[in-house]
Amino acid sequence: MISIALILLSSVFFIGIVNRTKSIASGRIGPGLLQHLKDIVRLLKKGSVTSTSSSFIFQLAPTISFVTVIVACLFLPFGDQPSILSFQYDVVVFAYLLALGRFSMILMAMDTASPFEGMGANREALYGMLVEPAFFVLAGSFAVLTGHTSLNEIFRDMHLGSGVSYLMAAFAVYVFLQIAMVENSRLPVDDPKTHLELTMVHEVIILDNSGFDLGMILATTSIRFAMFGVLISNFALPPMVPLWGKIIIAIVVMAVFAVVVGLLESFRARNRMKRNPQFIFTLTSIAILVFFTVLILTNKLVL
Amino acid sequence: MRISFILATMISAAMAALSIAWSVPVLVNGQAASFAYGPLVFAIDPLTAFMVVLINIGVLLGMVYGISYLRPYASKSFMEALVHAVAMVTLHGSMLAVTMMRDMVSLLIMWEIMSMSSFLLVLFEGEKARTRRVALSYFIQMHIGAFFLLLATMVLAGQTGSYTFEAMGLFYAQKPAWMLFLPLFLGFGMKAGFLPLHTWLPHAHPAAPSHVSGVMSGVMIKLGIYGILRTILFMHGDQSMLGVAILSVGIITGLYAILQAIVRNDLKRLLAYSSVENIGLLGISIGMAVLGTSIHNDVIATLGWTAVLLHMVHHMLFKVVLFQSAGNIYVATHTRNLNELGGLMRRMPKTITVFVLGALAICGLPPLNGFVSEFLMYAASIEGMKNSGAYFSIVNFFVLITLCLIGGLAIIAFTKAIGVGMLGEPRTEPARHATERSWFMRLPQQIAIGIMIVMAIVPQLMIASISAVIRSFSPNSDIVLASLMPTMTSLGIFNASLVGAVVVVLALRKIATRNAQRREGPTWGCGFTEADARLQYTSTTYADSTVQLISPVVRVHAHMHALNDADVFPHARTYTTDVVDVIEESTIQPPIAGINYALRRLAVFHTGSMRTYILYAFVFIIAIAVVTIMGVI
Numbered sequence: 001m002i003s004i005a006l007i008l009l010s011s012v013f014f015i016g017i018v019n020r021t022k023s024i025a026s027g028r029i030g031p032g033l034l035q036h037l038k039d040i041v042r043l044l045k046k047g048s049v050t051s052t053s054s055s056f057i058f059q060l061a062p063t064i065s066f067v068t069v070i071v072a073c074l075f076l077p078f079g080d081q082p083s084i085l086s087f088q089y090d091v092v093v094f095a096y097l098l099a100l101g102r103f104s105m106i107l108m109a110m111d112t113a114s115p116f117e118g119m120g121a122n123r124e125a126l127y128g129m130l131v132e133p134a135f136f137v138l139a140g141s142f143a144v145l146t147g148h149t150s151l152n153e154i155f156r157d158m159h160l161g162s163g164v165s166y167l168m169a170a171f172a173v174y175v176f177l178q179i180a181m182v183e184n185s186r187l188p189v190d191d192p193k194t195h196l197e198l199t200m201v202h203e204v205i206i207l208d209n210s211g212f213d214l215g216m217i218l219a220t221t222s223i224r225f226a227m228f229g230v231l232i233s234n235f236a237l238p239p240m241v242p243l244w245g246k247i248i249i250a251i252v253v254m255a256v257f258a259v260v261v262g263l264l265e266s267f268r269a270r271n272r273m274k275r276n277p278q279f280i281f282t283l284t285s286i287a288i289l290v291f292f293t294v295l296i297l298t299n300k301l302v303l
Numbered sequence: 304m305r306i307s308f309i310l311a312t313m314i315s316a317a318m319a320a321l322s323i324a325w326s327v328p329v330l331v332n333g334q335a336a337s338f339a340y341g342p343l344v345f346a347i348d349p350l351t352a353f354m355v356v357l358i359n360i361g362v363l364l365g366m367v368y369g370i371s372y373l374r375p376y377a378s379k380s381f382m383e384a385l386v387h388a389v390a391m392v393t394l395h396g397s398m399l400a401v402t403m404m405r406d407m408v409s410l411l412i413m414w415e416i417m418s419m420s421s422f423l424l425v426l427f428e429g430e431k432a433r434t435r436r437v438a439l440s441y442f443i444q445m446h447i448g449a450f451f452l453l454l455a456t457m458v459l460a461g462q463t464g465s466y467t468f469e470a471m472g473l474f475y476a477q478k479p480a481w482m483l484f485l486p487l488f489l490g491f492g493m494k495a496g497f498l499p500l501h502t503w504l505p506h507a508h509p510a511a512p513s514h515v516s517g518v519m520s521g522v523m524i525k526l527g528i529y530g531i532l533r534t535i536l537f538m539h540g541d542q543s544m545l546g547v548a549i550l551s552v553g554i555i556t557g558l559y560a561i562l563q564a565i566v567r568n569d570l571k572r573l574l575a576y577s578s579v580e581n582i583g584l585l586g587i588s589i590g591m592a593v594l595g596t597s598i599h600n601d602v603i604a605t606l607g608w609t610a611v612l613l614h615m616v617h618h619m620l621f622k623v624v625l626f627q628s629a630g631n632i633y634v635a636t637h638t639r640n641l642n643e644l645g646g647l648m649r650r651m652p653k654t655i656t657v658f659v660l661g662a663l664a665i666c667g668l669p670p671l672n673g674f675v676s677e678f679l680m681y682a683a684s685i686e687g688m689k690n691s692g693a694y695f696s697i698v699n700f701f702v703l704i705t706l707c708l709i710g711g712l713a714i715i716a717f718t719k720a721i722g723v724g725m726l727g728e729p730r731t732e733p734a735r736h737a738t739e740r741s742w743f744m745r746l747p748q749q750i751a752i753g754i755m756i757v758m759a760i761v762p763q764l765m766i767a768s769i770s771a772v773i774r775s776f777s778p779n780s781d782i783v784l785a786s787l788m789p790t791m792t793s794l795g796i797f798n799a800s801l802v803g804a805v806v807v808v809l810a811l812r813k814i815a816t817r818n819a820q821r822r823e824g825p826t827w828g829c830g831f832t833e834a835d836a837r838l839q840y841t842s843t844t845y846a847d848s849t850v851q852l853i854s855p856v857v858r859v860h861a862h863m864h865a866l867n868d869a870d871v872f873p874h875a876r877t878y879t880t881d882v883v884d885v886i887e888e889s890t891i892q893p894p895i896a897g898i899n900y901a902l903r904r905l906a907v908f909h910t911g912s913m914r915t916y917i918l919y920a921f922v923f924i925i926a927i928a929v930v931t932i933m934g935v936i
Binding site: 044045046047048049050051052053054055056057060063064066067068070071085087088089091092093095096097099100102103106107109110111112113114115116118119121122123125126128129130132133135136137139140143144147149207208211212216274277284291295300301302 | 645646648649652659663666667668669674677678681682684685686688689692693696700703704706707708710711712714715718721722723726727728787789790793794797801804805808809812815816819820821822823824825826827828829836838839840844845848849851852
């Protein structure tokens with residue numbers, strides 16, 4: 001319950017903080033923290049133009065994408081506070097919900113008959129495929145570590161006792177951070193502020209969307225970002241801290257997350273498209289490191 | 304001519320009604336039944352009953368579709384139509400019989416009838432040279448498979464003196480399991496399409512008419528899986544190495560086949576490779592289940608067997624849907640090449656919507672039934688990582704990575720099929736003039752989708768109805784299933800509420816945008832004003848980024864003439880690509896090429912002139928005389 005409230009609340013500010021950080025880093029005053037929300041609200045009220053090439057898929061996809069992210073949020077716990085939806089092996093459901101959202105967005109892009117959007121769709125499909133193993137390896141590792149298979153129980157019973165396990169959590173946080181960057185199409189895989197269609201991934205997929213649907217897509221992106229923020233902050237919520245303390249920790253973690261994203265985007269260039277698969281593979285290999293650490297920690301692998 | 308096929312459908316329906324009436328009580332009670340017809344004994348145990356239901360649903364859906372699919376083939380002679388209809392009923396009957404036989408010899412006979420009748424079905428469009436060649440290669444490869452089964456029968460009988468399945472149990476108790484299991488796996492795996500025995504599949508499915516390819520891919524290859532399951536049923540003790548072996552074959556099959564599916568431009572060939580991929584998934588699940596049984600972990604074993612059985616039904620359903628929808632597209636446009644299609648969603652929306660639903664299911668995405676069985680596979684692999692030693696933990700870790708890679712790659716393959724072939728603008732005139740098919744041609748797919756939706760919403764009931772089958776594989780499964788049921792119920796509710804949530808948000812969207820202006824306009828061309836349908840992403844380009852990543856496994860040959868210095872002025876040029884199946888190229892083609900070469904060399908004797916043949920006879924007589932005089936014979 002708390003996590004979904006926190007996600008919705010922080011999604012309002014998240015992109016604002018990122019953009020503000022970027023503007024400060026580049027010496028501009030920049031837009032206000034709520035500018036992104038204002039944009040979305042304005043878009044939701046506007047009329048729309050749909051392509052004559054497109055079918056009902058084009059109309060349906062943003063809604064599906066939005067719903068998948070919202071439902072995925074319902075699976076996220078907040079420390080030892082349980083999530084709204086939870087059952088055994090729901091880590092699989094969480095990942096597959098995001099995959100369903102991706103599937104619908106890819107079809108939406110292909111539906112417009114635009115060569116550029118086809119290119120973006122193709123990249124989205126490829127990067128989505130490449131990033132999934134990293135998530136599953138991490139999820140599997142924590143299932144082994146805690147002996148549980150639902151997100152709720154994993155985060156409730158995550159024992160971070162020794163120094164090694166903190167190191168492992170640090171790796172995991174790094175991988176989740178990068179997964180968030182890939183899933184949300186930010187640097188270094190994709191640059192939301194690029195101006196050439198040939199170099200875009202996410203931005204080119206939504207070229208033809210307008211009005212309410214575009215607003216919904218932007219809202220989806222913000223919420224997904226905040227969702228990963230809460231997921232990451234779950235690693236920093238020890239059970240002994242009282243609830244208000246946890247909420248403060250989570251807000252701080254997410255603010256730091258947003259600032260880090262902003263700083264990364266200010267000082268880093270986007271990868272060449274050809275290098276992206278390698279970059280994403282690196283994440284999986286770090287996740288594999290985590291897995292082997294877990295095997296050692298659980299005394300399965302005795303060195 | 305269709306009257307014979309309608310009659311065949313009726314006979315099949317009667318056969319289905321009869322066999323289901325026998326099978327359902329077995330599924331419910333878990334008690335085996337048998338009846339004898341002369342020396343032939345038909346026995347029905349839970350596994351057989353399960354297969355009977357699967358076969359009947361798949362074949363009937365295919366035959367109902369066939370009635371309308373065959374309409375354009377009115378020019379076929381009565382005899383051809385009759386052969387086709389008889390072959391269809393024979394295939395149905397022999398598949399049912401295969402599952403009811405209880406000894407290797409009768410099984411082989413039924414197996415052979417099954418292969419022969421499906422050969423005749425593939426040959427339906429035999430006036431095309433390509434179809435004849437494909438059918439012949441199918442015929443030969445099926446007999447290589449049958450040879451391995453014969454070998455297994457000999458090993459079994461030689462060792463135990465009996466042909467019955469019970470003797471397998473005896474054999475496994477005395478000898479290392481692989482000695483019998485390997486030939487059996489090769490024989491059954493040939494039908495199922497495990498790597499590297501899959502090479503007949505991507506050729507036979509596109510060559511066969513669509514109602515047949517649906518049945519072959521949805522039902523017949525499952526008989527191969529059935530054979531493997533049947534032999535595993537008699538195994539006991541620690542078979543973990545065997546489990547790892549099956550699992551590894553499954554991993555390689557699944558990954559290789561889905562990569563091949565991504566690069567294919569022929570819609571039905573893409574679907575055929577996707578069938579091989581699903582066989583790979585089944586192999587992985589079988590491997591995990593055997594592993595779980597071997598290390599006495601009931602949770603892994605039960606999850607594995609449940610995943611295998613459910614996925615067999617699920618794959619049958621969505622493969623029938625996909626092949627039949629592809630058939631509808633073929634009838635409407637007369638092409639299966641994705642690069643010549645496009646824009647079909649606006650022209651035949653009902654067919655394509657059904658295809659999209661089938662694709663969602665086959666990618667294992669919520670909220671359809673494919674997700675339920677993939678969920679169980681993931682669950683088994685996570686349990687495997689959690690509850691076993693380092694070795695099996697790492698094995699299951701590979702399974703987990705494979706599952707999510709296959710899931711992601713399947714999304715690429717099917718977004719390609721839909722995005723390029725069915726959305727956007729039509730690329731050619733035939734696609735531009737495509738029209739929706741009649742309701743009767745869409746009916747079987749809609750029925751299948753209906754069953755799929757039910758299976759997705761109440762997976763717990765589906766699992767409960769096959770619990771007798773699961774119990775025959777894993778005796779302690781009831782306890783595990785009891786604890787699994789709440790999860791499956793939640794999963795079903797989740798699937799239903801996901802759809803509900805989308806509907807609610809759509810309704811809200813409608814209300815919110817009721818006053819907003821809506822206009823239609825051309826797609827934004829990014830400043831390029833002369834955009835036309837040819838500029839769209841093609842099937843080849845869509846696959847290109849994946850091909851670059853995995854180039855040694857998937858080889859694309861490009862045919863083009865490079866520009867010379869002399870070519871100052873541009874003129875018409877062609878650029879074509881074709882994809883080769885690397886395994887087919889390296890395992891099937893070299894021996895064939897070798898045989899061809901040897902035969903061609905031998906053909907020098909075949910001069911066609913009477914004098915040389917007389918000379919041969921003369922040389923032969925001389926030789927015989929010399930040999931006799933020398934006293935050799």
